[in-house]
Amino acid sequence: MKITVIVGTRPQIIKSAPIIYEALKSGLELKIIHTGQHYDYKLSQVFIEEFNLPEPAVNLEVGSGSHAYQTGEIMLRLEKYLLKDKPPLVLVPGDTNSALAGALTSVKLGIPVVHIEAGARCYDMSMAEEINRRLIDHCSKLLFAPTLNCKKNLERESVIGEIHLTGDTMYDAFLKFKDEADRSDILKKLQLSDKEYSLLTLHRAENVDNPVRLRSILKGILKANIKVIFPIHPRTANRLKEYNISLEHSNIRIIDPVSYVEMLKLLKHAKLVLTDSGGLQKEAFWSQTPCITLRESTEWTETVEAGVNQIAGADVEKIAQAIRAIEERYDEMKKKFIGNPFGDGYAAKRIVKIIESFMHVINF
Ligand code: UD1
Numbered sequence: 161m162k163i164t165v166i167v168g169t170r171p172q173i174i175k176s177a178p179i180i181y182e183a184l185k186s187g188l189e190l191k192i193i194h195t196g197q198h199y200d201y202k203l204s205q206v207f208i209e210e211f212n213l214p215e216p217a218v219n220l221e222v223g224s225g226s227h228a229y230q231t232g233e234i235m236l237r238l239e240k241y242l243l244k245d246k247p248p249l250v251l252v253p254g255d256t257n258s259a260l261a262g263a264l265t266s267v268k269l270g271i272p273v274v275h276i277e278a279g280a281r282c283y284d285m286s287m288a289e290e291i292n293r294r295l296i297d298h299c300s301k302l303l304f305a306p307t308l309n310c311k312k313n314l315e316r317e318s319v320i321g322e323i324h325l326t327g328d329t330m331y332d333a334f335l336k337f338k339d340e341a342d343r344s345d346i347l348k349k350l351q352l353s354d355k356e357y358s359l360l361t362l363h364r365a366e367n368v369d370n371p372v373r374l375r376s377i378l379k380g381i382l383k384a385n386i387k388v389i390f391p392i393h394p395r396t397a398n399r400l401k402e403y404n405i406s407l408e409h410s411n412i413r414i415i416d417p418v419s420y421v422e423m424l425k426l427l428k429h430a431k432l433v434l435t436d437s438g439g440l441q442k443e444a445f446w447s448q449t450p451c452i453t454l455r456e457s458t459e460w461t462e463t464v465e466a467g468v469n470q471i472a473g474a475d476v477e478k479i480a481q482a483i484r485a486i487e488e489r490y491d492e493m494k495k496k497f498i499g500n501p502f503g504d505g506y507a508a509k510r511i512v513k514i515i516e517s518f519m520h521v522i523n524f
Contacts, residue, residue, distance in 0.1 A: 163188060163515070164247040167216070168195030168234070168258025171439050173207040174420060175253035175276055178332035178508035180213055186512055188519075190214075193241060195234045195258040196221035200394055202417040210419050211333075227257060227288060234261035242269055248522060249274050249302075249515065253329075255293035255438075267299040272522075274515065275321075276329060278303035279310030280438070280459035287366060289438070290459075297321075302518060304511050306330075307462060307501045326510040327503015330439055334424065334446050335505040341424035350389065350415065352429070358386050358483075359430040359449075360412065363393035367436050367454060371403040373474040377454050378405065380472070380479025381412065381434060386487075388412045388434070389426065432486045434479070441469055448497040450490070452482045462501040468493060 165180065167173050183190050194216035198204040208215065220237040222230055234257070242250070242265060250266040252259040253276035263273045275296050284290055297303055297314060300321045305311040306328035314323045347353065360381065367373050381388060390407070392400075392414050400407070407414055418426065427433060427440075427447040435441060436454040441463055444451040451469040463469035470485070472478040486493060 161189065161248050161519075162191040162245065163249045163251060164242070164245065165190055165192045165251045165253075166195065166238070166258060166262030167192060167253070168197035168222070169254075169256045170198055170203050170207060171437075172253045172256060172258065173204065173211065173213070174333055174439065175329050176251065177207075177211040177213055178329045178336065179251065179253075179276065179511055182508040182512040183515070184214075186516065188512065188516065191218075191245065191247065192216040193238065193262075194219045195238070195261065196223055197230060197234070197256065197258045199223055200417075202419075203394070206419050210421060222258075230257040231261045231264075234258060235265045238262065238265045239269070242266060242271060247271060248519060251276060252296060252300075253277060255280070255289040255296070257288070257292065260292040260296055263296040263299050272301035272518075273299055273321075274302040274304070275300040276304050276511070277306055277310075278323070279305040279307075279312075279314040281310075281313045282455075282457040282459040284455075284457045287364070302514065304507070304514075306503065306507065309462060309501070324510070324514055326514075327505070327507035328442065329507045329511070330442055331446060331500070331502045332505050332508045333420075334443060337421055338424060338428075341421040341428065344421045344425040346418065346422040346425050347429060352389065354429045355431045356387060357430060358388050359426050359433045359435075360388050360390040361393070361433075361435045361437050361440055362390075362454060363396050364436040364455065365395075367474060368393075368396045368399045371399075371405075374399060374403065375405065376474045376476050377479065378407070378412065380474075380476040381483070382410060383476060383480040384483035386411060386431075386483060389430075390414045391416065391418045391423070391426075393417060431490070432483065434483075442502060445469070445497070446500070446502075448494060450486045450493050452479065452486070454479070466498070467496045
């Protein structure tokens with residue numbers, strides 16, 4: 161009766177790591193299935209090693225492809241393992257195609273789905289992640305909401321499963337690894353010093369698969385004339401080549417994707433972060449680094465309401481202006497990092513307790 165955890169991408173490994181630790185501590189048996197959505201060492205295996213997680217029992221090796229290909233192919237490949245293993249529960253973290261495929265395959269086999277990071281909403285259905293998380297929430301039996309906002313979203317949508325407000329497992333991971341991050345030598349390696357650079361990440365399809373938006377974002381950043389470090393996602397690196405965009409001899413310095421602790425270190429010492437990632441907006445908040453979100457909306461509205469995350473979309477002027485605003489009001493902005501709507505660092509503990517009592521009921 162092993163609980164199955166489905167991972168496939170970088171953020172899913174981070175989100176599930178604290179739960180895997182807690183589950184193993186309390187004697188729950190787990191089987192990790194990796195879908196193979198991320199296959200580069202630096203997007204996947206590096207995190208499994210860094211978090212010291214058990215190696216996935218299976219890799220479905222789905223690789224890259226269209227949304228239909230990835231989702232459909234994961235479902236086909238996963239189904240035979242779920243039919244053989246008959247897990248009592250399947251855990252799916254986040255909002256990726258791997259998570260959606262895991263949830264759909266399980267629910268259709270009658271296996272209860274547990275959604276980690278349930279209820280996040282940005283109300284923009286042009287984003288693959290928004291479609292995925294909505295569908296996952298509506299077929300989950302246990303929904304673990306990281307914030308009160310997320311819980312309210314789920315209540316408003318009248319989801320059928322049980323909603324539990326637990327806090328964010330990404331915050332658990334952040335607390336566990338922040339001291340190790342302090343010891344990372346990434347700044348030395350890159351010859352960077354505290355607050356003399358800004359950090360950029362960019363990988364969302366709606367930004368990087370659109371040459372007009374991609375150019376406009378980069379133009380906005382270059383206009384502000386600041387020094388930027390850019391750990392690049394392979395998808396974005398491919399697009400830059402395809403669109404003939406070169407950042408050589410500019411203030412934006414491209415580096416390879418970094419590990420989790422390296423990212424935490426880079427975040428803590430950056431003057432500001434520019435990103436289209438969901439997770440990084442939260443990690444910037446916990447690192448007390450002002451953030452500019454390169455999207456039209458965010459699911460982490462708490463950080464915007466706190467006044468430390470500005471939504472700039474892909475607009476040249478808005479991006480340049482947001483950077484200037486942080487530079488001019490940096491000390492004032494730093495004082496706004498008060499409280500934490502993402503819990504107390506014990507989300508995984510709560511989640512495992514609830515899973516244990518759920519297992520008692522189904523084994524009764
Ligand atoms: C996926 C998730 C996104 C998450 C992100 C984290 C979906 C719809 N998107 O986006 O929510 O924030 O992971 O990184 O599930 N590629 C490689 N090597 C890899 C993986 C990808 O080169 O190991 C390249 C390929 O060119 C591929 C492209 O990146 O076509 C896109 O990869 P994919 O996994 O489809 O989506 P991500 O952009 O990584």
